[in-house]
Amino acid sequence: MSEPVLEVENLTVSFPTDEGTVQAVRGVGFSLHPGRVLGIAGESGSGKSVTALAIMGLLPRNARVAGSVRFRGEELLGKRDRDLAKIRGSHISVIFQDPTSSLNPVYTVGWQVAEVISEHRNVSKDEAWKRAVELLEIVGIPRAAERAKSYPHEFSGGMQQRVVIATAMANDPDVIIADEATTALDVTVQAQVLEALKAAQAETQAAMMFITHDLGVMAGFADEIMVMYAGKPVEYGSTDDIFYAPRMPYTVGLLASLPRLDTDASEPLRPIPGSPPSLVHLPPGCPFTPRCPLAQAICSQEEPELRAVEGAGHRAACHFSEELAGRGEEIFAATATDSELHG
Numbered sequence: 001m002s003e004p005v006l007e008v009e010n011l012t013v014s015f016p017t018d019e020g021t022v023q024a025v026r027g028v029g030f031s032l033h034p035g036r037v038l039g040i041a042g043e044s045g046s047g048k049s050v051t052a053l054a055i056m057g058l059l060p061r062n063a064r065v066a067g068s069v070r071f072r073g074e075e076l077l078g079k080r081d082r083d084l085a086k087i088r089g090s091h092i093s094v095i096f097q098d099p100t101s102s103l104n105p106v107y108t109v110g111w112q113v114a115e116v117i118s119e120h121r122n123v124s125k126d127e128a129w130k131r132a133v134e135l136l137e138i139v140g141i142p143r144a145a146e147r148a149k150s151y152p153h154e155f156s157g158g159m160q161q162r163v164v165i166a167t168a169m170a171n172d173p174d175v176i177i178a179d180e181a182t183t184a185l186d187v188t189v190q191a192q193v194l195e196a197l198k199a200a201q202a203e204t205q206a207a208m209m210f211i212t213h214d215l216g217v218m219a220g221f222a223d224e225i226m227v228m229y230a231g232k233p234v235e236y237g238s239t240d241d242i243f244y245a246p247r248m249p250y251t252v253g254l255l256a257s258l259p260r261l262d263t264d265a266s267e268p269l270r271p272i273p274g275s276p277p278s279l280v281h282l283p284p285g286c287p288f289t290p291r292c293p294l295a296q297a298i299c300s301q302e303e304p305e306l307r308a309v310e311g312a313g314h315r316a317a318c319h320f321s322e323e324l325a326g327r328g329e330e331i332f333a334a335t336a337t338d339s340e341l342h343g
C-alpha cells in the first residue's frame with residue numbers, strides 16, 4: 001500500500017471542567033492512505049469530532065492534547081496556529097454538518113469556489129471560474145454554469161452542502177475530513193450528498209476521514225471502519241469485517257440497531273439499551289460493561305486492549321472477541337438471557 005499521508009498515534013484529549021477532567025479521547029491511532037476512506041463510527045459523545053478537531057489543530061485553548069499527529073511525516077501537534085492554518089488551507093479540507101457555517105452569504109457560490117482555486121493555483125480569474133463550474137458539476141449541481149452565479153440562500157441545504165464539498169475539493173487536498181456531513185439532511189438528500197462526497201474523493205484521490213454516528217451510510221463507501229466508544233477505538237477493520245464479522249459487542253449492537261432491507265420495515269429498530277458512561281469519572285474495566293450482554297466479572301476489572309483478531313488488519317477490544325465469531329446477530333437478537341449467553 002502507498003505511504004500514509006496522515007498518521008495518528010496514541011492521541012489523547014482531555015478538557016478540565018468544573019465537574020472534573022473530561023477524558024474525551026483516550027488513545028486513538030490510525031493511518032490514512034491516499035485514495036482510501038476511513039469511516040469513524042460511534043454514538044454521540046464517543047470522541048469522533050474531538051479526534052478530528054485535534055488533527056486539524058482546532059480544539060479550544062483549554063484542551064490538553066498528547067500523542068502524535070503526523071502529516072506526510074511532519075508532526076502537527078505543538079505547531080504554531082499560523083503554521084497549522086497554512087497546512088489546513090493547502091492540504092487538509094474539512095466538511096462539517098452545517099453548510100451555512102462554511103459558506104459566506106454575501107458572495108455567489110461560484111465566486112467562493114473560484115476564490116479557493118485562485119488562492120491555491122496561479123490561474124487567471126476566468127480559468128478559476130471555469131474550474132469552479134466544473135467542480136460544481138462534479139458534485140451534482142444541475143446547470144452549474146448558471147447556478148454558480150447564485151447566492152447560498154438560493155440553495156437548499158443539500159445543494160449548499162454540495163457547494164461546500166466543491167469548495168473542499170478546490171485546493172486539491174491530500175486529506176478530506178467529513179464530520180457528519182450528511183447527518184442533518186433527509187434520507188434522499190443524504191444519499192445524493194453521499195454521492196457528491198464519493199465524487200469528490202474520486203476526483204481528488206485524497207485520503208478521507210468519514211465521520212458519522214450512522215454505521216449504515218458507511219457501507220459501499222468506507223474501505224476501513226474504526227468504531228469508537230467512550231473515547232477509544234474498540235474495533236478496527238475492513239468494512240466487510242466490521243459488517244460481517246464484528247468481534248466487539250458494541251459493534252454488533254450498532255449493526256443490530258440499523259434499519260434492515262431484508263426484514264419487514266414495520267419491525268421496530270433495536271437501539272442498544274442504556275447509555276454511554278460519563279467521561280469524567282470512568283470506572284475501571286471495559287466502559288461497555290453495563291450495556292453488554294456478554295459481560296463477565298473480568299469486564300468490570302480490566303479494560304481490554306485493542307488486539308488482532310481474525311481478518312487482515314482486524315482488531316477488537318473485548319475480552320471475549322473469540323466467543324463472538326459468527327454469533328453477533330444471535331447475541332443482540334432478543335437481548336438474550338444471561339444463561340443462554342454464558343451457559
Ligand SMILES: Nc1ncnc2c1ncn2[C@@H]1O[C@H](COP(=O)(O)OP(=O)(O)OP(=O)(O)O)[C@@H](O)[C@H]1O
Pocket residue numbers: 015017022023024042043044045046047048049050051060180213279
Ligand atoms: N470543549 C469541551 N469541553 C469539555 N468537554 C468537551 C468539549 N468538547 C467536547 N467535549 C466532550 O468530549 C466528548 C466527545 O465529544 P465529541 O464531540 O468528540 O463527540 P462525537 O463523537 O463527535 O459526538 P456526536 O456524534 O454527538 O457529534 C463528549 O463527552 C463531549 O461532551
Ligand code: SF4
Pocket residue numbers: 248249250286287288289290292293294295296299304317318319320321
Ligand atoms: S470486554 Fe466484556 S463488557 Fe467489554 S465488550 Fe467485551 S464482553 Fe462486553
Ligand SMILES: [Mg+2]
Pocket residue numbers: 048049050179180
Ligand atoms: Mg461530532
